[in-house]
Amino acid sequence: MIEHILTNINNRLNNKDLAALLLRITLGGLLLFHGWHKVHSGISFILNTLAEHGVPAFVGYGVYLGEVVAPILIILGILCRPSALAIIGTMIVAWWLVDVDNTLALSETGAWAIEDLVFYVMLSVILLFLGSGKYSVIANPNWR
Template structure:
């Protein structure tokens, strides 16, 4: 009985391309909020942080690629896999520069200190592995 119920449920909910679209939209929009904040407030604080670590400040402008350009590409379903890789790389840099000290911490509610960052990092990896699916603004699969 349970197997039959599961088969029926699976038949009703088996829409992998829609699932990929929903994942892309959710992920892309949430990352884009970070990019909009950078566009409104600039990346001066990131420049100072990078220079404090002995790195060139111009690297901070890569945040616009990782938090504006890449999310827009993911939302549209264009160059989805490379865009998702860029976002995951961006998250590694952000963790190392900003919140790396939280690696071995828990919050008051028992969550990992880097839970949000991990969710974005692995979400980017998942999108990179899955690709855009059928729903994209371009019909050419080579551009998805």
């Protein structure tokens, strides 16, 4: 009896395409808030931090790719895997520039100090393996 119920539940909830859509909305939607902040407030902090590390300022404009363009594409289900790679790269640069010293630290509330970066990286890694699923604004699966 219980096995029948569990099998029924598992069969009804087994929807990889819906899971991919929910993942895309979560990753893209939450990261887009960070991107919108940079569109609205600018990236002078990033440009200055890059300069302090001896990196050319133009590299800082990549944050718009990783935090605005890539999340929008992911939400829409277009070029999800390349967009996930762009997000991973953006988060690695953010970690290196700002949070590398916090890698082994805890926040004031006891959370891992870089958990937000790890969250975005890991959701992007999952999306790399899962793909966009069939729920996309583009029909051609090669562009998903």
